[in-house]
Amino acid sequence: MRVFMPLLAFLLIMPLALSAAEVTGKVRVIDGDSLRLAGHNIRLFGIDAPENDQTCVTRGGLRWDCGAEVTRLVREALEGETVTCDLRGKDDWDRDLAICHLGGRNLNAWLVEEGWAFAFRKYSMMFDLEEKSAAVNGRGLHAHDVQRPVDYRQEKRAQSKPPVVRRIPATDTGGCRIKGNISANGRIYHMPGQHDYERTSIRPDKGERWFCSEAEARAAGWRPARR
Structure with missing residues (x-):
C-alpha cells in the first residue's frame, strides 16, 4: 500500500x-x-x-x-x-x-x-x-x-512588402546577351564567358540594361569589363 x-x-x-x-x-x-x-x-x-x-x-x-x-x-x-x-x-x-x-x-x-x-x-x-x-x-x-x-492582417502584410524586382535572365533578352551593369566603378558591360558574367544581374529599375553588340554598349557610354 x-x-x-x-x-x-x-x-x-x-x-x-x-x-x-x-x-x-x-x-x-x-x-x-x-x-x-x-x-x-x-x-x-x-x-x-x-x-x-x-x-x-x-x-x-x-x-x-x-x-x-x-x-x-x-x-x-x-x-x-x-x-x-x-x-x-x-x-x-x-x-x-x-x-x-x-x-x-x-x-x-x-x-x-x-x-x-x-x-x-x-x-x-x-x-x-x-x-x-x-x-x-x-x-x-x-x-x-x-x-x-485574419484576412485584413494578411492583406496589410502583403501591401507592406517591397515590390519584387524581376531580374531578367539571358533567355529573356531577345538574343541580346551583353550585360550593361552599373556599379561603384561606373558603367561596365560584361560579355558572355567573362569572369563576372554569370554572377552579374541586370536591374532595369537602376538604369542597367542589355546590349546586342559591343558597339551599342560603347555608344551608350559603357566600357568593357577588364576580365
Whole structure:
C-alpha cells in the first residue's frame, strides 16, 4: 500500500497545479481581444477581433472605424474590472492565451455572441456556435460588411512588402546577351564567358540594361569589363 501513496498524492495535488494557471486582476484593455492584468499580456483564446486600425463598411456604403469602435466598447465594458483568466499557453508574440471570466460570464464567448469578435476557427472551434448566432441575428459587426481580421492582417502584410524586382535572365533578352551593369566603378558591360558574367544581374529599375553588340554598349557610354 505504501508503494502507491506517492502516486495517490500526485493525483490529489495535480488538479491544484492545473488550477494554478489562473490569474486574477484589474483589467487594462489593449484592443478588442487583448488585455493586460496582473502583469500578464493576455490574448483571448479562440476569438479574433478587428485590428485597431481596421475599417469596415456599412450596408449603406459608409466606411467606419470598426476596429477602434470595438476597442472602445470592450474598454467601456471591462476597463478596471476584476477579471479571472485561465491561461492556455502562449501565442507567437509571447502573450498568454486565455479564457477570461467576469463574474460568471465567459468574456471570450460574450464578445463573439455580441458580434464584436469572430470565432478564430484556425485555432479553435470553441466559439463557432456563438458566431453563427451573431451572424444569423445581425448583431454587432455582422450588421455590416466586415473583412475577417485574419484576412485584413494578411492583406496589410502583403501591401507592406517591397515590390519584387524581376531580374531578367539571358533567355529573356531577345538574343541580346551583353550585360550593361552599373556599379561603384561606373558603367561596365560584361560579355558572355567573362569572369563576372554569370554572377552579374541586370536591374532595369537602376538604369542597367542589355546590349546586342559591343558597339551599342560603347555608344551608350559603357566600357568593357577588364576580365
